[in-house]
Amino acid sequence: METFLFTKEIKNIRSTFFDRGITIPVTLHEKFSEYLSGGRLYKGKSRKITIFLGGVDFEVTLRSIGFTNPTRGEDWQINWTAGHDISKKLKQIFAKSHTDANEKDEYFVLYATGVKDTFCMEPILNHEILIPKMSELALENLLELPNLTGEAEALIERCNLLKLYKLNLNLSEQLKREYRYRCQICGLDVGLFFGAQVVDCHHINYFSVSLDNAASNLLIVCPNHHRIIHAAEPTFDRERKLFRYPNGLEEVLRLNAHL
Ligand SMILES: [Zn+2]
Ligand SMILES: [Zn+2]
Numbered sequence: 001m002e003t004f005l006f007t008k009e010i011k012n013i014r015s016t017f018f019d020r021g022i023t024i025p026v027t028l029h030e031k032f033s034e035y036l037s038g039g040r041l042y043k044g045k046s047r048k049i050t051i052f053l054g055g056v057d058f059e060v061t062l063r064s065i066g067f068t069n070p071t072r073g074e075d076w077q078i079n080w081t082a083g084h085d086i087s088k089k090l091k092q093i094f095a096k097s098h099t100d101a102n103e104k105d106e107y108f109v110l111y112a113t114g115v116k117d118t119f120c121m122e123p124i125l126n127h128e129i130l131i132p133k134m135s136e137l138a139l140e141n142l143l144e145l146p147n148l149t150g151e152a153e154a155l156i157e158r159c160n161l162l163k164l165y166k167l168n169l170n171l172s173e174q175l176k177r178e179y180r181y182r183c184q185i186c187g188l189d190v191g192l193f194f195g196a197q198v199v200d201c202h203h204i205n206y207f208s209v210s211l212d213n214a215a216s217n218l219l220i221v222c223p224n225h226h227r228i229i230h231a232a233e234p235t236f237d238r239e240r241k242l243f244r245y246p247n248g249l250e251e252v253l254r255l256n257a258h259l
Helices: 010-017 026-033 085-093 095-099 136-144 150-155 160-178 223-232
Strands: 003-009 021-024 046-053 056-066 074-079 107-112 118-124 200-203 218-221 235-237 242-244 250-252
Touching: 003 010, 003 021, 003 026, 010 021, 010 095, 021 026, 026 074, 046 085, 056 085, 085 095, 160 200, 160 218, 200 223, 218 223
Parallel strands: 046 118
Antiparallel strands: 003 107, 021 074, 046 056, 056 074, 107 118, 200 218, 235 242, 242 250
């Protein structure tokens, strides 16, 4: 559903990253083309693509630049300008790298998604850390935050686990989009009326125990169902795709396309 393409340390591309864009490694041109609706991009051509970053879609240009020296071939770049919204977002997310040339340990990861011409950029920031002994619900909520700030940051300590988790985090975003922000249990998009997206991603086998962040362990649920699941702790019957609550109530998934 989601395919890792490449990762770069911001420090190494800092001079062009914020105001100009990124270069796609030549070795990935072929693979990258599989995720373009128009197939391979020819030399000198450009195309509009979408990058999903920090919960927002940005339209940017994918461009193939040919060199006069034939041995150099072509460069594929995803371009933006200093005034582009994605540039502002990147400066906000990677604020440390933007202001400090020596900042280390900030990376982005680029993924292809299940939707053609749409790619996910996932920031990996050096201050991201995990609270070891949190409740599962708090842990899930924390991990859903695009950027940790203030109190949450003060509470937590460094842990590589979160980095690993973050590498897979876009999966939950992807699933939410596939379910159009509706709850798999009740089928409702409870934020719709308010123009907000509030759907959650729940781990069937608790992440704090299983460390399993694969799609097969994820459920998209509304905040009400999410609270209820963690409060009542129903068992999930994978065969019948239903939750069985301690009081005997059974709730069958209304929406399911991935389990
Ligand atoms: Zn629900
Ligand atoms: Zn949960």
